[in-house]
Amino acid sequence: MTPAARVQAAIECLDRILAGAPAEQVLTAWGRASRFAGSGDRAVVRDHVFDGLRARRSLAAIGGGETGRGIMLGLLRRNGENPENLFTGGGYAPEVMSAEERSGGREPVLGAEAADIPDWLWPRFEASLGDEALAAAEALKHRAPVHLRVNIARTDPSGAIAALAREGIAAQPHPAAATALEVTEGARKLRNAAAYRDGLVELQDAASQAVVETLPLKDGMRVLDYCAGGGGKTLAIAARGRFDLFAHDAAPQRLNDLPARAERAGARIKLLDTKALKRAGQFDLILCDVPCSGSGSWRRAPDGKWRLTEAQLTGLLVTQAAILDEAVALLAPGGLLAYATCSVLQDENEEQIQRFAARNSTLSPVFQKRWSLTGGTDGFFAAHLAWATTA
């Protein structure tokens, strides 16, 4: 595909997403219908679509309209490229620009539009992040770095760096976690690399790893990952020692890939559905990596930024509180309950913990930490709630 044809493909995908279809679904459908597109074409079209979505509002302003064409025009202008070179109308290129498109476009209005945050959310975003709000919003407009977790049950960071280098992938330690690497070259080769296939490394944001690093794990503990999902944190826990480790999720199909991932990593994890969990006894440590707005990881899933509604956020706050209350009942006396989100909103983080502490006197907060988007990781939050008598 020519560069112009790739832009046209991105415009068509963006139009479908703006009409309400989920971004991943649209890109998959485009890929299936475009057998002529090679892997390089697919990667570029995907990058255009995600670059466009991350800064959808400000690019629409710069490009003169919230359409696929407007967003792509905005993206090219923002990046200092002349859209006339690609909007030629020839071959599979976008149609030639209209007079309105040529003269259209403006600077984004300072505030929610320039920050690329929905209007309803901007005041909460600002209140949560204070002086960092603009820098965090800016970070959400750009691609996320590729982070790896070194499986310390199999190798150490320097061993993993050397194994990756043999396959043309350059990586360096990331300061957020002892197990974290940042890929600086060759990220697209990862999925086929032996180091990945053999379970030496896993894809995982450095702050997500750091959340697990904070857990006071000791060999022999009964540990429950209560909201395990794909099992990223369960696997990170497994690598830290010898535990009786269980993974649960309210949507058990989310755990489907975990057995294969665990085998690759050499980890032993028992899966529990909600019925089995009721008979599983008590746990020394429970991690609740709760469903959240995802506001700390919107650069990876920018669709979520524009889909989240105020009512959904309210619903998430209720779910998070209910999960904490459910998990307390599963905790052994003296145990530790850990809470985590990939959100930067206080409502889901510090304030959720404050509300929990106000209604529960058995456990009290003993640790809280935020990972900021400006620190080169996704935005994350973790809190530990300890049995009050042992705190």
Ligand SMILES: C[S@@+](CC[C@H](N)C(=O)[O-])C[C@H]1O[C@@H](n2cnc3c(N)ncnc32)[C@H](O)[C@@H]1O
């Ligand atoms: C943030 S994701 C977990 C991500 C995962 N821990 C990881 O590191 O890959 C939150 C998960 O919570 C699950 N969930 C939602 N409500 C729940 C509930 N009431 N009890 C347990 N899990 C729940 C969701 O299905 C989702 O998989």
